[in-house]
Amino acid sequence: MDLLDVTLREGDQMPGRSYDADQKIDAGLVLDDLGLSYLQVGFPATGEKDREVIRTLAPKTNADIVGIARAVERDVELALEADADVVEVFGPLSDLQLEHAIGVSRSEMFDRFERVLDLLNDHGVTAHVTLVDAFRTQPKHVIDAATRLDADMVTLADTVGVATPSSTTEYLDSVNEHIDPSRLGVHLHDDLGVATANACVAYEAGVGKADVSVASLGERAGNPALEELVAIGDLEYDEPFEVDAERLLPVCRSVLSTLEEDVHDRKALLGTEVMEHESGIHTAVMLEEPAVFEPFNPARFGGDRRLLFGAGTGAGGAKGILQRAGIEPTDERVGTLLAEFETRGPLETHEAVSLAKGTFDA
Known part of the structure; x- marks a missing residue:
């Protein structure tokens, strides 16, 4: 066609x-x-x-x-x-x-x-x-x-x-x-x-x-x-x-x-929010395997996924960020990082990793 x-x-x-x-x-x-x-x-x-x-x-x-x-x-x-x-x-x-x-x-x-x-x-x-x-x-x-x-x-x-x-x-x-x-x-x-x-x-x-x-x-x-x-x-x-x-x-x-046209943030495919994830369960799992909560890889159509870390992030997400930063995810560190996310979020993945490194590598 x-x-x-x-x-x-x-x-x-x-x-x-x-x-x-x-x-x-x-x-x-x-x-x-x-x-x-x-x-x-x-x-x-x-x-x-x-x-x-x-x-x-x-x-x-x-x-x-x-x-x-x-x-x-x-x-x-x-x-x-x-x-x-x-x-x-x-x-x-x-x-x-x-x-x-x-x-x-x-x-x-x-x-x-x-x-x-x-x-x-x-x-x-x-x-x-x-x-x-x-x-x-x-x-x-x-x-x-x-x-x-x-x-x-x-x-x-x-x-x-x-x-x-x-x-x-x-x-x-x-x-x-x-x-x-x-x-x-x-x-x-x-x-x-x-x-x-x-x-x-x-x-x-x-x-x-x-x-x-x-x-x-x-x-x-x-x-x-x-x-x-x-x-x-x-x-x-x-x-x-x-x-x-x-x-x-x-x-x-x-x-x-x-054309100076805007679309709604939740417009399918083109909206700014449709490839964003902040839910604690979603981000924790997607750090390991994005396909669990995605219908397709956004890159297939030239898009980008955004995993956000903030007040809604759970212990699993904080643990995943610490692991990605090369830092042992102890309970104390997870709790500290969650408090930082709540204060400074929402942060994109690379920002969250940098925050973890800056918090625990000093």
Whole structure:
């Protein structure tokens, strides 16, 4: 399954955000180092900023640079002028969206798709189609679109984040009976907290592409987290999606810094606290064998574990630090060191070892 990163487009559409061109270009170049297949960096019809970003990145990246466009000739012409490697045309086929969002019939929507795809194909540019609100569209209309439309990829968008793993499985099974799933993509939203799980379901169903974003940056609750999907792929499926897994977390953190975005301290993989341990039982055991209380070695994805020693440290942890410092762990020394930890902690492992040496080697 190929990954298409939407951080720079979806993140820029969040309320109160407006990344400048330099931020998007710098972040795009960093993301490209991961080995992603596609970077969706902007919406050319919205202004010169996104067109500049596309024009600058397209000749510099190994990833294909994607610009999005409504199924409107002028949108597509602006994407072509920006020299996007891929133009992703979007529009709905669901009853709700057709009636209330754009006010056209399904037949007219198909006509619009076909007109702009003809324009893209005439220019020799790779064309993708995204079906807005696909998971609330009758499967027969999605099958019809994948059959009729002359596009390399047809992406099914869970636009309002209503899908769950079970409903995603059911929906994909219904369309995969009639079309090659490798030609399908998924664009998912995390309103129910299961976007990454839904992306895993799509991978298991043979879907050819999934849209992701760093730290789930995106409208409302965001999109499947790039770092989560890559880590799950590597650990669960032995498939990191051609991403350089050992650089995953440093690159994601660099992107967040460039875009001036923060994540919660307990955000999976990226939060500052998720690879920290201070519990007495945990630190005592992990000094000897970290795997006892870790789902994976953080270094596998470019992260670092932090064992902290402070008021919560027990006798076993203090004993382990003394042993690591080459000092006999007598009961008296353990008690003294625990008192030092309570006063001076929390300390990282190397700081705790230095404290032990300074306390007992003088």
